[in-house]
Amino acid sequence: xxxxxxxxxxxxxxxxxxxxxxxxxxxxxxxxxxxxxxxxxxxxxxxxxxxxxxxxxxxxxxxxxxxxxxxxxxxxxxxxxxxxxxxxxxxxxxxxxxxxxxxxxxxxxxxxxxxxxxxxxxxxxxxxxxxxxxxxxxxxxxxxxxxxxxxxxxxxxxxxxxxxxxxxxxxxxxxxxxxxxxxxxxxxxxxxxxxxxxxxxxxxxxxxxxxxxxxxxxxxxxxxxxxxxxxxxxxxxxxxxxxxxxxxxxxxxxxxxxxxxxxxxxxxxxxxxxxxxxxxxxxxxxxxxxxxxxxxxxxxxxxxxxxxxxxxxxxxxxxxx
Amino acid sequence: xxxxxxxxxxxxxxxxxxxxxxxxxxxxxxxxxxxxxxxxxxxxxxxxxxxxxxxxxxxxxxxxxxxxxxxxxxxxxxxxxxxxxxxxxxxxxxxxxxxxxxxxxxxxxxxxxxxxxxxxxxxxxxxxxxxxxxxxxxxxxxxxxxxxxxxxxxxxxxxxxxxxxxxxxxxxxxxxxxxxxxxxxxxxxxxxxxxxxxxxxxxxxxxxxxxxxxxxxxxxxxxxxxxxxxxxxxxxxxxxxxxxxxxxxxxxxxxxxxxxxxxxxxxxxxxxxxxxxxxxxxxxxxxxxxxxxxxxxxxxxxxxxxxxxxxxxxxxxxxxx
Numbered sequence: 001x002x003x004x005x006x007x008x009x010x011x012x013x014x015x016x017x018x019x020x021x022x023x024x025x026x027x028x029x030x031x032x033x034x035x036x037x038x039x040x041x042x043x044x045x046x047x048x049x050x051x052x053x054x055x056x057x058x059x060x061x062x063x064x065x066x067x068x069x070x071x072x073x074x075x076x077x078x079x080x081x082x083x084x085x086x087x088x089x090x091x092x093x094x095x096x097x098x099x100x101x102x103x104x105x106x107x108x109x110x111x112x113x114x115x116x117x118x119x120x121x122x123x124x125x126x127x128x129x130x131x132x133x134x135x136x137x138x139x140x141x142x143x144x145x146x147x148x149x150x151x152x153x154x155x156x157x158x159x160x161x162x163x164x165x166x167x168x169x170x171x172x173x174x175x176x177x178x179x180x181x182x183x184x185x186x187x188x189x190x191x192x193x194x195x196x197x198x199x200x201x202x203x204x205x206x207x208x209x210x211x212x213x214x215x216x217x218x219x220x221x222x223x224x225x226x227x228x229x230x231x232x233x234x235x236x237x238x239x240x241x242x243x244x245x246x247x248x249x250x251x252x253x254x255x256x257x258x259x260x261x262x263x264x265x266x267x268x269x270x271x272x273x274x275x276x277x278x279x280x281x282x283x284x285x286x287x288x289x290x291x292x293x294x295x296x297x298x299x300x301x302x303x304x305x306x307x308x309x310x311x312x313x314x315x316x317x318x319x320x321x
Numbered sequence: 322x323x324x325x326x327x328x329x330x331x332x333x334x335x336x337x338x339x340x341x342x343x344x345x346x347x348x349x350x351x352x353x354x355x356x357x358x359x360x361x362x363x364x365x366x367x368x369x370x371x372x373x374x375x376x377x378x379x380x381x382x383x384x385x386x387x388x389x390x391x392x393x394x395x396x397x398x399x400x401x402x403x404x405x406x407x408x409x410x411x412x413x414x415x416x417x418x419x420x421x422x423x424x425x426x427x428x429x430x431x432x433x434x435x436x437x438x439x440x441x442x443x444x445x446x447x448x449x450x451x452x453x454x455x456x457x458x459x460x461x462x463x464x465x466x467x468x469x470x471x472x473x474x475x476x477x478x479x480x481x482x483x484x485x486x487x488x489x490x491x492x493x494x495x496x497x498x499x500x501x502x503x504x505x506x507x508x509x510x511x512x513x514x515x516x517x518x519x520x521x522x523x524x525x526x527x528x529x530x531x532x533x534x535x536x537x538x539x540x541x542x543x544x545x546x547x548x549x550x551x552x553x554x555x556x557x558x559x560x561x562x563x564x565x566x567x568x569x570x571x572x573x574x575x576x577x578x579x580x581x582x583x584x585x586x587x588x589x590x591x592x593x594x595x596x597x598x599x600x601x602x603x604x605x606x607x608x609x610x611x612x613x614x615x616x617x618x619x620x621x622x623x624x625x626x627x628x629x630x631x632x633x634x635x636x637x638x639x640x641x642x
Contacts, residue, residue, distance in 0.1 A: 027466035
């Protein structure tokens with residue numbers, strides 16, 4: 001039984017290998033460039049942890065974890081094109097450095113390579129893992145499309161936002177755990193419980209992310225506080241504020257949408273506070289976290305095996321709040 | 322044993338089904354739009370023919386054929402973005418109609434859906450079919466990248482162009498046949514021979530395509546004669562002409578690159594003729610066709626089963642020359 005940090009160190013070592021041939025360099029240099037930008041590698045480590053919850057890590061779980069990380073990087077390369085994002089992790093995005101066409105194709109080949117790694121799992125599990133991966137990949141695309149659609153809408157319902165976040169973020173975390181569980185020999189009920197744990201954990205994480213953007217400690221939070229507010233991003237906070245604010249507060253919230261002004265962040269945060277959005281968000285996060293831990297609790301393995309996942313949940317969700 | 326036309330009619334019926342859910346319509350309407358633009362469905366029918374060369378068509382070969390056609394359509398959607406093509410089959414391309422972001426994502430989801438169909442083949446064949454499909458898909462991306470790279474180069478060698486065409490066009494034809502062969506229970510040597518048949522047939526087809534663009538009968542050839550010349554496209558003809566022309570003819574050829582003038586097509590074609598590029602191209606096509614048919618000939622099944630593929634090769638390659 002190993003902690004997230006221990007498995008992350010091992011995964012990083014495994015992942016350092018050369019994933020792409022040298023030629024054509026015009027196609028594969030962009031992929032190499034993007035992968036060396038790094039990342040927290042949460043999803044592949046979840047896959048390893050999902051396996052280790054049930055049994056010692058199968059040799060091909062490393063390959064499946066690699067597939068998941070490559071798939072995640074494919075989504076980032078294409079999302080950056082769609083968002084016209086100039087930077088990722090402080091460095092140039094692929095399309096910014098190599099042009100849109102090459103970034104598009106580099107993303108495509110990254111995704112296919114993900115399938116190539118996934119194909120290395122044992123034949124007995126291939127069909128079920130592939131089905132889960134396909135379903136998840138389609139949902140991730142749907143989530144990205146919904147996210148783009150929401151940018152064009154004045155108001156988005158809580159339910160619709162939740163569904164978007166679930167697809168864009170949570171399902172891949174959940175599937176990472178479940179693929180690990182399948183490779184670890186888990187029974188179907190245990191697989192489903194672990195999937196559900198990942199889904200709820202992802203939602204809790206997103207609520208926290210939205211919360212920290214508005215109310216985080218600037219000295220601890222990596223990003224600019226109020227960034228979502230400035231960008232008029234739909235977040236759990238904005239959606240709940242619009243849902244619950246009185247007519248006057250709602251009018252002021254809508255007034256600030258699309259406006260840029262030095263007072264904007266302070267004004268919007270003060271409306272959030274007047275609607276108690278901050279307390280509500282902490283409660284919502286806690287609720288998702290408890291649901292996640294309840295699912296984990298029900299999984300039929302000795303409780304000591306669950307400690308790394310419980311610690312990870314605590315670490316991810318409690319951080320800096 | 323059925324002809325290409327018979328199998329195409331059946332495949333079109335099978336393929337008419339709804340491949341995508343209705344929601345989010347912003348993502349799936351573009352996919353539906355693109356598929357109803359039609360196409361000759363050569364690749365999926367090759368898959369069916371590859372199966373029928375060895376045994377009656379397996380129920381899941383229809384799914385594999387669908388996967389191949391969806392994959393091909395994914396490449397068209399993304400290629401159209403990269404080429405900034407306004408039209409496909411006389412109608413708006415996906416990015417032209419729905420915007421670049423949606424076209425990018427619609428292509429992504431089309432590719433994932435291809436994998437979803439492919440996953441339906443029997444478990445015993447899944448691993449080998451998936452490996453072949455992944456290898457092929459990566460090569461198709463590499464071919465597209467090489468094609469884009471060549472646009473920036475003044476001169477391209479015959480070998481490099483051949484490799485590009487093989488990857489961009491031939492390998493998917495070859496893999497379509499081979500996937501069908503695997504599902505039809507072919508042995509490994511027969512699979513490889515059929516793959517090689519497809520590869521050579523694809524090359525013969527491309528030589529013919531390049532030839533017809535320059536020397537085809539305008540009344541029979543669907544496209545504008547000289548289109549490749551006007552667009553300065555690297556073709557078998559241009560590459561061979563640059564390789565074999567004397568200093569004066571080569572200088573004139575290079576002079577016309579990048580120039581637009583009403584005399585351009587006539588001038589370039591006259592240089593081609595002076596270098597006997599037309600006769601050379603017909604010989605090259607014949608050579609690839611004979612190599613293809615020699616591979617088919619060696620496949621260990623009764624010769625009557627080979628008739629539909631022989632007829633198809635004759636039909637594809639002899640047309641309108």
